[in-house]
Amino acid sequence: MSAGLWTAFEAAAATGGALCARGGDPDRWIAEEWAAKGLSIDTRTLSPGEMFVALNDMRDGHDFLESAFERGASAALVARAPANAPDGAPLLVVPDTLEGLRDLARAARLRNFGKRVAVTGSVGKTSTKEMLRAALEGLGHVHASDKSFNNHWGVPLTLARMPIDADFGVFEIGMNHAGEITPLTNLVKPHVAVVTTIGEAHIEFLGSRENIARAKAEIFLGVVKSGAVILPIDNDQFGLLRDLARRAGVERIISFGEAKDADIRLISYRGDASGSEIAASIFGETLDFPLGAPGRHQAMNALAVIGAARALGASAARAAAGLKDHGAAAGRGAQTKVRLSSGAEVTILDESYNANPTSMAAALALLGQMNPKGKGRRIAVLGQMFELGPTAPELHAGLADPLLAAGVDALYVAGALMDHLWDKAPPAIRAGRAGDARALAPSILESLEDGDIIMVKGSNASKVSEIVAAIKAAAESP
Ligand SMILES: Nc1ncnc2c1ncn2[C@@H]1O[C@H](COP(=O)(O)OP(=O)(O)OP(=O)(O)O)[C@@H](O)[C@H]1O
Ligand SMILES: [Mg+2]
Structure with missing residues (x-):
């Protein structure tokens, strides 16, 4: 495709929007000549040449028009032309930008x-x-x-x-x-x-x-x-x-x-x-x-x-x-070996991206399948799972079975609901608990020994990813 993703005319035909530019000299409007090589809804990641779509979601994208054009936007899909749209900047005006985005989507599918x-x-x-x-x-x-x-x-x-x-x-x-x-x-x-x-x-x-x-x-x-x-x-x-x-x-x-x-x-x-x-x-x-x-x-x-x-x-x-070399993504089972200043070599199994009972059980099973070297232990650091409603206490306690099946040697938990699992866990493996995951990091770091495998998992909001970050920060990669 030579012209990029969307030309002005294609985008206008797809959305029924009006091609125009705010202010400036009408003779010099370039509104009808642009082509966008991509689409962006976020000026922080916008690449030059992309069309900026001013969605009104968590924030109103129209407030960021100026910075979109500063970053090299080729055009903007807008529901109005606010004062901060630079003069002469090409706009495609539609009644509703999310609807406009859907129109572009439909047209992209049909062609x-x-x-x-x-x-x-x-x-x-x-x-x-x-x-x-x-x-x-x-x-x-x-x-x-x-x-x-x-x-x-x-x-x-x-x-x-x-x-x-x-x-x-x-x-x-x-x-x-x-x-x-x-x-x-x-x-x-x-x-x-x-x-x-x-x-x-x-x-x-x-x-x-x-x-x-x-x-x-x-x-x-x-x-x-x-x-x-x-x-x-x-x-x-x-x-x-x-x-x-x-x-x-x-x-x-x-x-x-x-x-x-x-x-x-x-x-x-x-x-x-x-x-x-x-x-x-x-x-x-x-x-x-x-x-x-x-x-x-x-x-x-x-x-x-x-x-x-x-x-x-x-x-x-x-x-x-095509799947042979396809590894797990960050926070979804990616593994990193790190050497701590004590000389201990530790494997981090980073499952910290998110959690619910299904993925917790899967991650524990994966930990159980990994064999620590030497005297290394299987360590599970589990943060609270959110959005589970009234059965949340049982669903947390229910992790005891996969925990035992995985042969976990040390358990750390964070968040009040995780107390239900803590209470069901054998006392011998209870290593630490805290309301806030970040409070666990120092004692976990101190306890790590050569050969340990540490699996970290919890809902995004449980912030257990900060424990992964703290271990990585304290280590140099071997
Ligand atoms: N089939 C599966 N069964 C159980 N757990 C899984 C499965 N596939 C992936 N997981 C685990 O679930 C977690 C989330 O994985 P992934 O990001 O692929 O899910 P998602 O459905 O896209 O989540 P989100 O709703 O947050 O977008 C990861 O820890 C991953 O290892
Ligand atoms: Mg996902």
């Missing part, structure tokens, strides 16, 4: 002939989205969501950024409440929709696992005719998801997991700290492949990815080949 995959689920969306990117990259030009851009502006932004020549678009779609996924899936209209798993994330707003499954199942409503869905067969909500997919008119339902009827079935899993070897049955044919990201839960994500690739008509083996 592209590639295939779209949308991923939802209680956990594993970003992990699976990144795995899909890696798996599909060997098969064509992939466009995928940035970070966790999965909400009412993240999804349209991702779609509006999709280049005209992308062969694949990969979208993360999230929700906190029922009804949020419907407009997003109708915008993306995926050829393939993946549900990674149903857990308890956001149960505070949804009330039950069944309601969570129903809310995730909204993703089926946008699936194109003759499209497919990829569903987790081992999940207790599988039957409901399958029924809802059928009711939505989806003809092709592909299941993944360990149950013997799974279309994409895990035959065996061997994993260590650095990755795993997977044997799977893909519609009856055996496929062995290595996966860079460690943990059984990542193996499950990989099966979903292979199911999606097959639904897109790709070969399972070629998709799997």
Whole structure:
């Protein structure tokens, strides 16, 4: 694509907006000549040549027009031309900028002939989205969501950024409440929709696992005719998801997991700290492949990815080949070895990006699968999980089983709700607790010994990531 992502005329046609510029000499308006090479909603990360979209979300983007043009914006999508829009700066004026962004998204979809995959689920969306990117990259030009851009502006932004020549678009779609996924899936209209798993994330707003499954199942409503869905067969909500997919008119339902009827079935899993070897049955044919990201839960994500690739008509083996070197992302299982000033070499398993009961259990299982060297210990540092509603105390206490199964030698907890786990943990492994994660850092640092593996996980708001930062700051990488 030579002209960039959007020309002025294309963007105006897509949005029905007016091309103009504020003030200045009308004879010198350049409003109709610009082309944007990308889209940005944040002037701090805007690259020169991008169109700035002035969304009114946490803050009003119109307040940042001046800095957008200072940073080299090629144009701005606005709902008004405020006084701080520089004279002559090209504007595309629409009644509502979020609606304008959605219009661009729809037009980006209609002019592209590639295939779209949308991923939802209680956990594993970003992990699976990144795995899909890696798996599909060997098969064509992939466009995928940035970070966790999965909400009412993240999804349209991702779609509006999709280049005209992308062969694949990969979208993360999230929700906190029922009804949020419907407009997003109708915008993306995926050829393939993946549900990674149903857990308890956001149960505070949804009330039950069944309601969570129903809310995730909204993703089926946008699936194109003759499209497919990829569903987790081992999940207790599988039957409901399958029924809802059928009711939505989806003809092709592909299941993944360990149950013997799974279309994409895990035959065996061997994993260590650095990755795993997977044997799977893909519609009856055996496929062995290595996966860079460690943990059984990542193996499950990989099966979903292979199911999606097959639904897109790709070969399972070629998709799997892209996963060999695909490691875990920061805060989602990335491992770092550090040497402390005491000389102790310690492995940090950084799961601090976020947590809910499903991903906590997965991370503990991964810790259990890692073998400390010498006299090293398995240390779990767990921060409180938020947004779990009235069952939160039980859900925290319920981590005792995976904790014991993982063979954890020392447990640190932060946050009041974690006391429910603390009380159930064997006294011998209780190493420390605090209301605030940051208060734990000094005693953890002091206790670390050679060979220890320390896994840090908690909800974002629990701030356990600061413990990872404190250990890294106190260490030099070997
Ligand atoms: N299939 C899975 N089952 C259980 N845990 C998983 C699974 N996939 C990833 N995880 C773990 O869950 C955590 C969150 O992963 P990830 O960021 O991929 O999820 P997400 O659904 O995108 O989250 P968010 O809703 O915050 O965007 C990580 O710690 C990751 O290791
Ligand atoms: Mg995410």
